[in-house]
Amino acid sequence: xxxxxxxxxxxxxxxxxxxxxxxxxxxxxxxxxxxxxxxxxxxxxxxxxxxxxxxxxxxxxxxxxxxxxxxxxxxxxxxxxxxxxxxxxxxxxxxxxxxxxxxx
Numbered sequence: 001x002x003x004x005x006x007x008x009x010x011x012x013x014x015x016x017x018x019x020x021x022x023x024x025x026x027x028x029x030x031x032x033x034x035x036x037x038x039x040x041x042x043x044x045x046x047x048x049x050x051x052x053x054x055x056x057x058x059x060x061x062x063x064x065x066x067x068x069x070x071x072x073x074x075x076x077x078x079x080x081x082x083x084x085x086x087x088x089x090x091x092x093x094x095x096x097x098x099x100x101x102x103x104x
Contacts, residue, residue, distance in 0.1 A: 001044075014052060018072070022064045034072040049074040 024030035036052050038045045056072040
């Protein structure tokens with residue numbers, strides 16, 4: 001993300017994913033629509049995962065009829081548990097949002 005235009009496009013894609021999940025006709029399609037893959041282990045990637053989780057858990061939690069936005073998943077690729085622990089120390093638990101680690 002290098003510009004305001006990039007940020008607006010990313011926001012549009014994230015919100016569109018929740019709308020696609022709402023319109024999905026199968027559970028498999030719904031899971032594919034709202035599984036967010038964040039590549040990058042640094043502060044930006046962790047911040048992005050947290051922002052998506054907050055959006056799902058707080059901002060959008062009452063906005064859909066057919067889905068529970070809190071079931072969205074964040075997959076962070078390229079981090080180790082020691083690095084993520086550094087960022088999450090003292091943070092609020094993310095509840096049922098599944099944050100899974102791959103790699104690292």
